[in-house]
Amino acid sequence: MKHFFLLIGLCLTSNALLAQLLKSPNQQLQMEFSLQNDGTPGYSLKYKDKIVIKPSKLGLELKDDTKSLLNDFVIADTKTTTFDEIWKPVWGEVASIRNHYNELAVTLNQKGTDRQMVIRFRLFDEGLGFRYEFPLQKNLTYFVIKEERSQFAMNGDHTAFWIPGDYDTQEYDYTTSKLSEIRGLTQKATTENVSQQSFSPTGVQTALMMKSADGLFINLHEAALINYSCMHLNLDDKNMVFESWLTPDAKGDKGYMQAPCQSPWRTIMVSDDAREILASKMTLNLNDPCKIEDTSWIKPVKYIGVWWEMITGKSTWAYTDEYPTVQLGVTDFAKAKPNGKHGANTANVKKHIDFAAANGFDAVLVEGWNEGWEDWFGHSKDYVFDFVTPYPDFDVKGIHEYAKSKGIKMIMHHETSGSTRNYERHMDKAYQFMKDNGYDAVKSGYVGPILPRGENHYNQWIVNHYQYAIEKAADYKIMVNAHEAIRPTGICRTYPNLIGNESARGTEYQAFGGSKPNHVTILPFTRLIGGPMDYTPGIFEMDISKINPENTSHLNSTLANQLALYVTMYSPLQMAADLPENYNRFPDAFQFIKDVAVDWSDSKYLEAEPGQYITVARKAKGTNNWFIGNVNGETSRVSSINFDFLEKGKKYEATIYSDAKNAHYKTNPQAFSIRKMNVTNKTKLSQFSAPGGGYAISVIEIK
Structure with a gap:
């Protein structure tokens, strides 16, 4: 583990007392942490100088007469580190995963209560994770969460791919709409299920996928949900600000905590290439390493x-x-x-x-x-x-x-x-x-x-x-x-x-x-x-x-x-x-x-646009064989891919299982064709995909 230096500057504005900047390893993401004049912690996020998250508040509202963990904080300490490792999953999309991030841990003391809270930020090349940590301390031992107040202030009326906020089910079809349209569509989107409980006309569930007008793909979710309530998001659709909304228990309480403890990670993935969202391993990297000593019995x-x-x-x-x-x-x-x-x-x-x-x-x-x-x-x-x-x-x-x-x-x-x-x-x-x-x-x-x-x-x-x-x-x-x-x-x-x-x-x-x-x-x-x-x-x-x-x-x-x-x-x-x-x-x-x-040793996301199409190539573990899949949305299209992921100098036989020209998910769903062709890493392919259709290809090395 190596240490690095953060750019720390004093902001002489009325909005923030102190701002600290954290950059991702590739320098394309920048997170700014700040304390407002009243001691409210907050953050913002940029990607390639584009605003992803506008200044957003952080904190937790506590139950009863206990003073909440929302404001009156001062910075007691900051620690910065960088981390870079390679680990191997027992099974997965790839044989090895790189876990590389820069971290800022801000220790906050609350005036008048002498309580302490740490907000830990990890900035990866593909996004940000942050969580709340509560060290062992005299004045914060047992406490009940009334609501977590983590905000995600959007920089526009993005297109969202969402399902309604619900305490009991995720078994909904996705609705595609502008954020401003969620309120008017929630009732229609909340279709019947055997167990369901919606909580807000602007509530949605994570992982929430969005696309901005200027081409940024943004994903909000959580990682390492352990001993805590599931987080939903509730939208203030006048200001385009999401705020965390935890699932309550039978009494309406949203979390019973005993220090030392911590929240799950809140995650924000961002890229101008949808394929990078699909390929990200950030969620896995924010979880603890494997706790099962002998994994030989775990088989795909x-x-x-x-x-x-x-x-x-x-x-x-x-x-x-x-x-x-x-x-x-x-x-x-x-x-x-x-x-x-x-x-x-x-x-x-x-x-x-x-x-x-x-x-x-x-x-x-x-x-x-x-x-x-x-x-x-x-x-x-x-x-x-x-x-x-x-x-x-x-x-x-x-x-x-x-x-x-x-x-x-x-x-x-x-x-x-x-x-x-x-x-x-x-x-x-x-x-x-x-x-x-x-x-x-x-x-x-x-x-x-x-x-x-x-x-x-x-x-x-x-x-x-x-x-x-x-x-x-x-x-x-x-x-x-x-x-x-x-x-x-x-x-x-x-x-x-x-x-x-x-x-x-x-x-x-x-x-x-x-x-x-x-x-x-x-x-x-x-x-x-x-x-x-x-x-x-x-x-x-x-x-x-x-x-x-x-x-x-x-x-x-x-x-x-x-x-x-x-x-x-x-x-x-x-x-x-x-x-x-x-x-x-x-x-x-x-x-x-x-x-x-x-089970796979490598995966390549070749094409991706949420709600429209995805094309993926995966290499079977222990072989030199690949399999490709393409799924298509409502509109027919021609998928264009190349095989440059194949090993140079090798020849392969590709068997292509595709929609017939007259295939359609409604009128002719079983119309398909199969053809074979030899391919190398220089081969390019244009392939028709019907509405609700796609294609699958097995690519087997010719020995």
Whole structure:
């Protein structure tokens, strides 16, 4: 670690008593910290001399009669450092990550209280992170946060890609609008969900992506959300100032703190090139290094599952329709009449195991295997599942032995129905049951209102539950894929057994009425900034009525677009989500899903414009092979890329899976073509992408 000098100057203005400048390693970003005349801390940010964040206040409002941590501060100390390291993730988009930043830590003493607060700034080449720290001290021990007052003052009425602020769900389609239009669009943007609680007509969720009129791409988010409430943003749309808005608990409190402690990092990414936002590893770098000593058991996974047939309504999670209500330990399912539609039956699971083995997949997920699905939702039911008792038609031991004989791993499913206390009550026994039966990964779910009653999905107490589940799973060497949990903030660096999250509007909504065709061109700029998403792509039959005549939904995507998602929607956990019989109908297209990697040594973002298109090339770890994906929004376009990322002097065979000329997500989604060509690092390609379409390319070295 080396030290460097900051430019520190005395500002003789009425607005600030002292200003300190911090520059990024490449000198393109400049952050200015200042204290106002009343001792209010604040900051501003510039990129290439363009204003990104205008002067914005910092601080926390405390509950009750306690004087808040908002003003009356004086600077007690400043410390500056620079940090530069290379670290290797257990899995990821690249084999190694550079963590390079300049840091300013400002120690503030509050007059009249003798309390101390540190604001720590880290300035990377791609953006700024800052957090509040509360050292061990006599006059600030236990305190309750009424609200965090971190501001982000915008320098214009930017175009934003946003979802409504909500304490319980991120499962919304994105709205694209000016900041000034958010208020008028929030009601329309807040579509129905099974558990939701909006808080403001100008509230939005992070990661928030914006584009300024002068071409700056700006992203607001948070990193390392530990023992704290999730941050939303509330917009003062008269002055274009965002302010942090934390998720409250059942009492309305927003954080119980005990010093020494700290907040999560608040992050601002900025660039004049959208590709740099996608490529940034700043969120990961603001998290602690891996705390799992032996990570050899953490493996990227490509899987199929007994899932889509339930989502579409072809089959059910529940075993019987005979009982109006069930109670675990009381209801005798052995005497119940099966409904004939239960998906998680032994024969069906073995069929999926056979398909996985025949096509080179790693694992099979099964949902609806355990007792309790008959009345699991909507009843505020505490003891809803025990996570160890299978239905009569699901042979746990027999399936384990059959899967093992085929070289296939099984993925357990734990739906909690939001009953976090019940899950914690059963967690040790459930994880041990998994290990006893050969399950190394779990998909957990938190559908519905949270129990204890009145708590929200994103407040401090429930955030701590999600973290507890990850850390407890690590004790059992179990990988976690959490659905409906808090959106990720880079925690997967510290606990890489968190190999996936949902926490956004995934493919399942295509069977619930559809998502906008540009949805997948926005998610990598927003939800995926904090970590990979289990988006469950690979749907080949877009007309859901052909699976279930009672479901008239239609996917707003072409088949080629579905293939491209395996590259553009990065995840070490990738599902081929459609029914096996639909893959058998399109074996040539299915070949790309079989071939595509799930772990990468390098990634190149070739084209990017939020809401319009993304093109990514990734190098499969341990090989010289590349895979390229392009997803397109509402308007057809010709994508132009070159292959200069390929190794010089090498020849490759490219197999291009593309939209046909007459393809369209509404009228002709399954129209695709496949062609082969030889390429080198000098090759350039122009490729048509249909509305809601795209293309996927496998680039295999010719030996």
